[in-house]
Amino acid sequence: MHPALSVIFFTTATGAGYGFLALLGIFGASGLLPSDRWMGLSGLIVALGLITTGLLSSTFHLGHPERAWRAFTQWRSSWLSREGVASVLTYIPALLLGVGWVVFQDVSGFWAVMGVLAAVLSWLTVACTAMIYRSLRPIHQWHNDFTVPSYIVLSLMSGAVLMSALTKLFSIDNGYIQGLTVITLAIGWALKSAYWNFNKKSKGLPTVNSAIGVDAGRVNVLEAPHTSDNYLLKEMGFKVARKHAERLRLLSHVMGFALPLLFSLIALFTTGATAVIASVLAWALCSLGILVERWLFFAEAKHSVTLYYGEQTV
Amino acid sequence: MTSLPPETQKKLGLVIDLDTCVGCHACATNCKEWNTGGHSAPLTDVNPYSRDPDGVWFNRIHSFEIDRGANGVGMTVNFPRSCLHCEKAACVTVCPTGASYKRAEDGIVLVNDEKCIGCKLCSWACPYGAREFDVTKGVMKKCTLCIDRIYNENLDEIDRQPACVITCPVGARHFGDLGDPGSEVSKLVVARHGRDLMPEMGYKPTNKYLPPRPRKLDPALLGAPLELKPRKTKKGEKILAWVDNLLSR
Numbered sequence: 001m002h003p004a005l006s007v008i009f010f011t012t013a014t015g016a017g018y019g020f021l022a023l024l025g026i027f028g029a030s031g032l033l034p035s036d037r038w039m040g041l042s043g044l045i046v047a048l049g050l051i052t053t054g055l056l057s058s059t060f061h062l063g064h065p066e067r068a069w070r071a072f073t074q075w076r077s078s079w080l081s082r083e084g085v086a087s088v089l090t091y092i093p094a095l096l097l098g099v100g101w102v103v104f105q106d107v108s109g110f111w112a113v114m115g116v117l118a119a120v121l122s123w124l125t126v127a128c129t130a131m132i133y134r135s136l137r138p139i140h141q142w143h144n145d146f147t148v149p150s151y152i153v154l155s156l157m158s159g160a161v162l163m164s165a166l167t168k169l170f171s172i173d174n175g176y177i178q179g180l181t182v183i184t185l186a187i188g189w190a191l192k193s194a195y196w197n198f199n200k201k202s203k204g205l206p207t208v209n210s211a212i213g214v215d216a217g218r219v220n221v222l223e224a225p226h227t228s229d230n231y232l233l234k235e236m237g238f239k240v241a242r243k244h245a246e247r248l249r250l251l252s253h254v255m256g257f258a259l260p261l262l263f264s265l266i267a268l269f270t271t272g273a274t275a276v277i278a279s280v281l282a283w284a285l286c287s288l289g290i291l292v293e294r295w296l297f298f299a300e301a302k303h304s305v306t307l308y309y310g311e312q313t314v
Numbered sequence: 315m316t317s318l319p320p321e322t323q324k325k326l327g328l329v330i331d332l333d334t335c336v337g338c339h340a341c342a343t344n345c346k347e348w349n350t351g352g353h354s355a356p357l358t359d360v361n362p363y364s365r366d367p368d369g370v371w372f373n374r375i376h377s378f379e380i381d382r383g384a385n386g387v388g389m390t391v392n393f394p395r396s397c398l399h400c401e402k403a404a405c406v407t408v409c410p411t412g413a414s415y416k417r418a419e420d421g422i423v424l425v426n427d428e429k430c431i432g433c434k435l436c437s438w439a440c441p442y443g444a445r446e447f448d449v450t451k452g453v454m455k456k457c458t459l460c461i462d463r464i465y466n467e468n469l470d471e472i473d474r475q476p477a478c479v480i481t482c483p484v485g486a487r488h489f490g491d492l493g494d495p496g497s498e499v500s501k502l503v504v505a506r507h508g509r510d511l512m513p514e515m516g517y518k519p520t521n522k523y524l525p526p527r528p529r530k531l532d533p534a535l536l537g538a539p540l541e542l543k544p545r546k547t548k549k550g551e552k553i554l555a556w557v558d559n560l561l562s563r
Contacts, residue, residue, distance in 0.1 A: 072410075076317055077316045136438055212378060214380060217382040218382075219381075220379050222378055236437070304515070308395060
């Protein structure tokens, strides 16, 4: 599948934003974060900033962005529509949490309920995003049981990395926040490694034989229907060279998971400037690593239409 | 509404004979000709007369060669690919705007180009590559089963068929109601063991493909003589041949 930059940015930015918002809501409500105005304001600006720019960037690849409002109507059948509805609903408790935190400097009672509600809706939104991909049967690399857990864990992970960098900048040393960062990085790494291993071994059910309805024999392309790439090949026929994919995967292992895990462990056991630098480095590296991971998620996905253009299996 | 109708009154669709299709692209050409002025018009082209021409087509004709190993017989299969108007059309259910829909009366899958936001998700959801994005109009386009021909009372009744069917020079394309077991197309599917494409995907396509018939390799099965003997020349013919030879000098 064509790795469109707007969609890569959308899934990574909203993933981090919703993961961060959820932790802000939960940690805020449980009193692990100070109810200080500036903590709440900077946290919500970062979370809603990431979410809003991500959502806006997702409209850039639309043929008719001015009609984007129509995408809220078909929540009964479409995961894309459900995601749209959930993403907008999340703003309500998130902004109310902001009113309590920033205006009244209070994150208890009603405001705490809003924090928890914002977290639940954030997770729902990320799950809907994942289900858009999970539900697409023609793409075996997405239509499997890794997609939804990966999206949720990676969202929580990139939110936790961001949260630990922000709290360290506010000179808050909280073992729960740092611990969660380390744990989510470890789970995220294990999950993504298992997914990449699954991709290497597993293939989708359709073959070129079932695609053309002729059972026996090896099928080769004699003549393509057109002389240059068409929409199908540009959108669904994207191919990444195996050499590049392996290098990028290594980059994703190192930048997205290994180094952030190392720096998060350093931040867990240190304080002051060392902890700040370590946690900010962990966040920066992890963000870049996850962008590479998301690029691979699209670039390595094979659509069954490529069976008509020379692939034997997908 | 992008929920699918539980049942459709008719299942209008195509039956495509892979045994007789010669891969001439006439169906694709006439499809383009009719539909560039029809329901989803225009079928735009980008750079049609320069390098890397691109454009929207509802029908694409692939040619494959099938190698059946040393003991089998290889063959060429020409394969027209267009929308199969599936019963479980995921291209419809993934649509976030309601622009894609499947008609309850005849099962035809259509796009309302005034509601389409061009998110392309329906093209991702189609295993067969039946939907193509029109970059100039910003909307998705697909085969309409020539809805503006088959119900068009301005045309003679014999012409109320999809453009691809009416133009096929070898009669490899058939149009009809596949929901009616007594229809000509349904009988053809039974007689020739018509097939679904990628049945494992579970989309339940309406269109059926008739696989190539097995090739007859034994001359006896074809009713041909087992060996050919040269015909004996008559006496008179020899003289005529000598005269012909003389005059030809």
